[in-house]
Amino acid sequence: METLLKVENICKEYDGFKLDNVSFTIPKGTIMGLVGENGAGKSTTINIILDIIKKDSGTVTFWGKELSSDKNIKEDIGVVFDEINFHETLTPEKVGKICAKAYKQWNGSTYNGYLKRFGLPADNEIKTLSKGMKMKLSIAIALSHDPKLLILDEATSGLDPVMRDDILDVFLEFVQDEEHSIMMSSHITTDLEKIADNITFIHKGSVFFSKLKDELRYSYGIIRCGESDFKKIAKEDILAYRREEYQLSVLVADKKAAKRKYRNMVVDDAAIDDILLIYVKGEQVR
Amino acid sequence: MKSLILKDLYNIGHNVRSLVISMIFCAGILFFTTGGEGFVYMSTIIFTMMILTTFAFDENCKWNHYAMTMPVSKKDIVVSKYAVMIIFTATGAVVGLLVGAVFAAASKSAEMNTENMLEMLTNAAAAFLIGIVFGSMEIPLVFRFGTEKSRLLMFVSFLVPAALFFGIYKLLVTAGVEFTDDLFLRILCFSPLFAVVWVYVMFKISCAVFERREI
Structure with missing residues (x-):
């Protein structure tokens, strides 16, 4: 193009x-x-x-x-x-x-x-x-x-x-x-x-x-989880995460893979706002 | 560049009513004091000073920032400001001349003869030259310091050329030069050339100042 x-x-x-x-x-x-x-x-x-x-x-x-x-x-x-x-x-x-x-x-x-x-x-x-x-x-x-x-x-x-x-x-x-x-x-x-x-x-x-x-809309996802579940997520799957009052929002690059791998966790779609907030206010892993 | 001049003329057009009112007020005072002669100078300087108002309008709406996205250069912006200043000054001199003529015609003490007319024309030309010398000094100050500070520094635009010319005059007197009527006439004849050189130098300074300035 x-x-x-x-x-x-x-x-x-x-x-x-x-x-x-x-x-x-x-x-x-x-x-x-x-x-x-x-x-x-x-x-x-x-x-x-x-x-x-x-x-x-x-x-x-x-x-x-x-x-x-x-x-x-x-x-x-x-x-x-x-x-x-x-x-x-x-x-x-x-x-x-x-x-x-x-x-x-x-x-x-x-x-x-x-x-x-x-x-x-x-x-x-x-x-x-x-x-x-x-x-x-x-x-x-x-x-x-x-x-x-x-x-x-x-x-x-x-x-x-x-x-x-x-x-x-x-x-x-x-x-x-x-x-x-x-x-x-x-x-x-x-x-x-x-x-x-x-x-x-x-x-x-x-x-x-x-x-x-x-790619952001269909591939990226956000795992909402508590501290104990967060420890179960492989580091290589995490792009960034944000610690909130009662939960963690964990940004992952492959939403479907995350859903398969972490069946007991909630994996939401990632809106641009969410991605922005996790990167700006959270911790970047990779 | 035509667009930039047109923009300033449209912008200032909105101020015409208040300008006319202040001119009438000043004309009324000057009519009873200095007569038409004083009005020519006052009218020209008031019109020249309107260039500051155009800068203030531009600052308020961040015009220069936007103008740089149009097919114009920073130099075009400077050229347009000088063109507008010269248009304003010429208009002020013509208005002053016309109103001055009306003064002279209405005044019982002044007769409308060729000599008077010639004197008024000379005054209008002198006022025009003073106006553009003053205005061309004002423009780089605004580009450098912005409108607000430049209003305070306005007296500099009067003082610097005046001090410069007075200094040269004193230097020549000290050197033994005698200022006869003939010499004054010659200097008067050369004054347009002085004004052109002055405007050119100030224009170059304005370009350099504005080129370096981040908008």
Whole structure:
């Protein structure tokens, strides 16, 4: 599958934080979810990818080219941050005119189509719009210059479930033709469970894993057990575990094998949130 | 880059009403004190200072962070700020000139003759040059320190060029140069060149400052 974005060994060091050799790829036609706790390095990674902040080392290539070598690559990248970045007294109509001057590929009728579809009044000032409407406006802007890749940094945070569902539908439509891709960082892992193909987990500045979502969903499992049962689980079967008040949650890579091997124990499906919590708040074994 | 200029013009367009009110207020005071001449300078400086307001708007909505995802470079952002500052300053000078002309026409003490008109035009041109010298110094300060600190440092943009020119003047006087009317006229003729060089140097400093800054 053709690679659209390739991130190789990017490093960035600040006082008290280090982004350490972050690598992953986004193939054409896929949605990649970027997860991790606050301060894990998700936004830093996105800012480095977009060349907003300079990396200490490593390479980032879009369609095989570095962003700094050709600013026209940005025509093909739509970006949505967690808040709208246009001044609140502008109207969607004026925003459209500004963007039409910025992007050669700007399509006014596509933009107006999205405004209609999202129910955004073209002549109301941004400050009169709700958070959800502002986010929809950001997404309309990002989609109206015919991008091949959408980069979303916490774009669905703070939206109600109905609004989020509407927006997730738009994202699914976007990747339908197998030519477009999305990279989406989000704390709302249920959104990623709905639409992502791959999940990349960043923890304390390093990529913990970058895996197919289905592999996590169908292979990974969580054994819920007490201290005595925990001692019976072979170390080589455990990825990580978390000690809770009355039980232990033990993450295993092969759910079916665990069910066969530990018949008297409860083996649950592992949601992304559970995996994240066990790794972040628990102990990693391998 | 056109998009960046258009964005600033749209943003500031919202402030036109309050700008007109403050201009009317100042015009009223100056009409009874310095007359049209003072108004040209005041109008130009007020318009030049609006560049700070555009920076404040950008900071509030984290515009520069977003702009870097568009097909524009950091240099484009700096160029656009200088272009907008020059547009504002020119508008201020023209508004000052027009209102000043109305002052002169309305005032019984001033006659609207060619000499007066020429004097007003010279004042407008001088105000424009002072405005862009001041404004071009203000821009690297904002890129370096942000809008809030730059408001405090604003007097630096006035003092540095003024002190520099006064220092040169004093140096020349000490060296025995006599400042005759003819020499003043020549200096006046060369002042646009000084302004261009000043703006260019400040522009280069702004580019270097902004290039190094993490947004």
